[in-house]
Amino acid sequence: MPAALNPSLLVAEDVHRHFEGMHAVDGVSIEVPTGKITGLIGPNGAGKSTFLAVLAGTLPASEGTIVYDGQDITRMPAYARARRGLVRTFQLPSEFARLTVLENLLVAAPKNRGDSLWGALRGKGYWMVDEQPLIDQARGLLKRFGMTAKESDYAGTMSGGQKRLIEIMRALMLKPRVLLLDEPMSGVHPSIVEEIHHYLQELRREGLTILMVEHELHLVERLCDSVVVMAQGKVIGSGTMATLRQQKEIVDAYLVG
Numbered sequence: 001m002p003a004a005l006n007p008s009l010l011v012a013e014d015v016h017r018h019f020e021g022m023h024a025v026d027g028v029s030i031e032v033p034t035g036k037i038t039g040l041i042g043p044n045g046a047g048k049s050t051f052l053a054v055l056a057g058t059l060p061a062s063e064g065t066i067v068y069d070g071q072d073i074t075r076m077p078a079y080a081r082a083r084r085g086l087v088r089t090f091q092l093p094s095e096f097a098r099l100t101v102l103e104n105l106l107v108a109a110p111k112n113r114g115d116s117l118w119g120a121l122r123g124k125g126y127w128m129v130d131e132q133p134l135i136d137q138a139r140g141l142l143k144r145f146g147m148t149a150k151e152s153d154y155a156g157t158m159s160g161g162q163k164r165l166i167e168i169m170r171a172l173m174l175k176p177r178v179l180l181l182d183e184p185m186s187g188v189h190p191s192i193v194e195e196i197h198h199y200l201q202e203l204r205r206e207g208l209t210i211l212m213v214e215h216e217l218h219l220v221e222r223l224c225d226s227v228v229v230m231a232q233g234k235v236i237g238s239g240t241m242a243t244l245r246q247q248k249e250i251v252d253a254y255l256v257g
């Protein structure tokens with residue numbers, strides 16, 4: 001089936017992830033609708049980050065099946081998933097503090113090119129010729145995200161919000177079809193929250209499929225087309241924020257934890 005017709009680019013079926021008897025993810029099944037923004041909410045410790053890691057392949061599933069664009073990827077390593085367009089960001093910013101903002105984007109590029117970049121970053125000059133298309137791509141993202149002036153600054157000197165933007169741009173360097181975002185607005189100044197909100201809407205308009213963990217329910221309400229609620233490793237509800245708000249057991253589980 002052509003990708004454009006696949007209604008759910010990413011499907012998880014009865015996914016489990018145990019940590020030595022601890023059921024962090026305990027039988028989660030969801031379908032992530034193509035071209036939409038799906039929110040993933042739930043109290044601290046619900047298993048949201050673990051589930052995202054299992055979807056991205058940075059943690060193996062203990063049980064269950066993950067299907068991406070019609071293909072079973074359950075046992076595929078994270079880098080191979082990323083190369084196919086399934087890309088995650090991390091809950092804590094993971095930028096390389098002592099590389100510049102531009103270099104942070106360049107080293108995020110697909111592995112075959114990243115290898116040569118890693119070497120090249122130690123000896124200036126060489127990559128300017130070989131990697132021009134990547135540099136153009138990175139500069140295009142910096143322009144779009146209003147970060148052009150920061151290109152040569154060390155990433156470690158950026159604000160919390162700018163680090164989030166770097167994280168998103170690094171993911172976009174991989175030209176994803178599905179983006180998994182873990183609290184992309186946390187630790188971010190309200191003005192940049194609005195910016196990130198705007199960029200995510202723009203990415204959706206361009207056809208990107210997004211699954212995002214987010215704590216702030218009013219942001220979820222404004223941004224997400226539908227929402228999945230997790231508690232204690234399980235899905236306890238899904239639908240629009242408006243319908244979920246009317247379900248007492250979900251409000252209780254979410255607010256009380």
Ligand code: ADP
Pocket residue numbers: 019022024042043044045046047048049050051
């Ligand atoms: P959330 O992102 O919803 O706050 P997490 O996925 O981070 O939840 O954590 C779910 C549960 O799994 C928590 O109880 C957490 O302590 C546990 N957990 C997460 N990662 C590990 C790990 N690497 N080893 C052991 N337990 C873990």
Ligand code: MG
Pocket residue numbers: 048049050091
């Ligand atoms: Mg988390």
